[in-house]
Amino acid sequence: MNFTFWKNVGFWGPLLISKRIILSTRLYCLAMNLFQGNIDRFGGITVHTEKWNLSDSEFQNRLEASLSEWQVNGNRGIWFNVPLHQAGYVPILSKNGFTFHHAKPSYVMMIKWLPKNEPNLLPSYPHTYIGVAGLVVNERNQILVIQEKYHTRPHWKLPGGYADPGEEFGDTARREVLEETGIDTEFVSIVTLRHHHKHLFECSDLYVVCEMKPLSREISVCKHEISHCQWMDIETYKNHPEVSEMNQFVIQAYLDQQICRASVQVHDVLSFNRDCYQKIYCIKSTESVSGS
Amino acid sequence: MNFTFWKNVGFWGPLLISKRIILSTRLYCLAMNLFQGNIDRFGGITVHTEKWNLSDSEFQNRLEASLSEWQVNGNRGIWFNVPLHQAGYVPILSKNGFTFHHAKPSYVMMIKWLPKNEPNLLPSYPHTYIGVAGLVVNERNQILVIQEKYHTRPHWKLPGGYADPGEEFGDTARREVLEETGIDTEFVSIVTLRHHHKHLFECSDLYVVCEMKPLSREISVCKHEISHCQWMDIETYKNHPEVSEMNQFVIQAYLDQQICRASVQVHDVLSFNRDCYQKIYCIKSTESVSGS
Structure with missing residues (x-):
């Protein structure tokens, strides 16, 4: 693809191309009866079951087909976010080798680690x-x-x-x-x-x-x-x-x-992604404040 | 019950009595087909479903009967700990008004707050x-x-x-x-x-x-x-x-x-229940350490 192509397509080019890839992935998933999810940079996929309204047997069939596809594609951590009103999918996921990751009042997150020769490095939940x-x-x-x-x-x-x-x-x-x-x-x-x-x-x-x-x-x-x-x-x-x-x-x-004339005070520091300020606490001398 | 009774029963008396109460509660629950759980000081009950091996309809019937009994008894927070291999109970609990509280790899905890005129004060999970x-x-x-x-x-x-x-x-x-x-x-x-x-x-x-x-x-x-x-x-x-x-x-x-000659050091302090030591961090002067 030469420079002229990029010049003609301009700023929106990469967006159009990625949109086309997303669209074709979507069509492929639809045609093959596969779950579609969000892909992360570690090769993981997160599926929100809320997007589907499937009977238990439809869910089981789609899950089997998707797991085979993901295995072939080299996907790693597979995450299923199941809302409370679709709790019927929980036992199906459990039977297919998923374990619980965490739950909040409205949903439970279940995971399956696909790589056979690699330790599961998925982050656990706060404790x-x-x-x-x-x-x-x-x-x-x-x-x-x-x-x-x-x-x-x-x-x-x-x-x-x-x-x-x-x-x-x-x-x-x-x-x-x-x-x-x-x-x-x-x-x-x-x-x-x-x-x-x-x-x-x-x-x-x-x-x-x-x-x-x-x-x-x-x-x-x-x-x-x-x-x-x-x-x-x-x-x-x-x-x-x-x-x-x-x-x-x-x-x-x-x-x-x-007595020590020091305290642990709070400061605002730019986040790593430079998209917000974060609070950071450290010792500061209170000498000047106390005037001595 | 007079002093002689306590004297005769001695140290083991209260234990024998509480054992009898526990035993009779157990027998009552068995006879009435009710779930039995651990009672906490806030009027809550925690049921570990692992103790039961019930079909879905048996689970539903026992749950309905137990919820009625707990409502009458004035119980407050009802907790169900469901292990992964019993995930089939999750949709039944969801249909009966339970929500998710938290999950660890091997189990999900579901809760229902029974009091109708009191806000739910159950503690949430770490975040x-x-x-x-x-x-x-x-x-x-x-x-x-x-x-x-x-x-x-x-x-x-x-x-x-x-x-x-x-x-x-x-x-x-x-x-x-x-x-x-x-x-x-x-x-x-x-x-x-x-x-x-x-x-x-x-x-x-x-x-x-x-x-x-x-x-x-x-x-x-x-x-x-x-x-x-x-x-x-x-x-x-x-x-x-x-x-x-x-x-x-x-x-x-x-x-x-x-420069401040102070640091945040760690100390061991007795816990509130006096059953262990806990780490506590606070500012300490490092003047003496640095020898000035």
Whole structure:
């Protein structure tokens, strides 16, 4: 194909050609009764079954034909995204050698690794919960502490909870503190990270304590979750018999951080693909802030 | 029941009684053709279908009867753990109002929230990947850097990868650095945390860079994953055109941390249930270590 061809076809050329390839692949799949899916750069194919409305036997026949074709083509990881209302396809996929990969409320993802002489390098699914708490310190050196309504033993803890999908640490801390205590706050620094394994569903749990600056004073307790909430002197809290070893450690870490004149602050950094900014946390000296 | 009864029954009394309750519940469930499951403190029930070998219609009948019984009893979240080889139960559960909660290779967990006038407060599943990289600095102030075999654009990066389930940050960094470069290392400090959203399967991704001290010198590259590996002067790396904005930031954060004479170190702290020790990370001054 010479330069003139590209000049004539211009900017839209590659698009027209790739559109033609996609169209012909589609027609081929239709003619051969094969599943069509999205191809990734690792030779994998993802099929969304939602696009098809097949009886169980039609699904079985199309699956068999597609697997043979993909095997011949050298495709590697085969992913099937099955929505809840098509759950009837799940046992068919299981009988054809697919295993579960992950599930969200509305769908289950099943996978089959085709290469016979290559280890399965498909990425597994996350296994770590992110919980965030707010260490809210007011100008009188008191911290905001709560007691939960449902507990295994009574103890004074910091307001907090699980991060929602896509939520930044400071945003989770702010939301949870506001929901549980009615106090609005803003992020200052990360104080501690606690990594715990053997959590729910045999997952791990990362518990991030953020120092938060209070922007309001009036406590308004969430009656569903919280039985008590109050401002407590830091020294009282540190030595309180109803405070866990971990929270005693967190308070000491906060106090050490003040002496050390350093904190873990947040910055925006361009992503690898340069399509967005990401939050990155690292130690920064607080010398200039504290004016010494 | 008076004191003498407890005295006679002694230590084993409560156990005998609870065993009797469990036994009678079991017999009742058997007689009524109901599923029996583990009851949690929130009024939830978890059924492992593996314990039953039922035809589809037997499963449907037992499910209907059990759901009625649980509704009357005021049970709340109903969890069904269905192994891969019993995937035929998945469409039956879906038709009876269950949704997916999560899946691991060998099973899918489905849930139904029974209370009609109470919001579903069941915990969702993790949605955050944990990746860890090693910033390995030798005594000549050079860092260990790699180029990957498969990439979208060539760039020099730090060795690292996803954390295995139950793995601590320093252990992931050590394993990945060793696998990719052949260099053995030990954990010194966390340098940065990068929180990225919109990752694989719409999950988030936490990328932890750990400063690692090299314990060996000889590079031995993993030929499956890595195309190049070398020790590079920190200043050369920081200004290299094939280094991402994020890695430039990481190096600067490492250098600032040295000036600041503080690092994020790891400590063991007793868990809330006092049944194990957990890793907790916080800022510590390195003044005494550096001898100034």
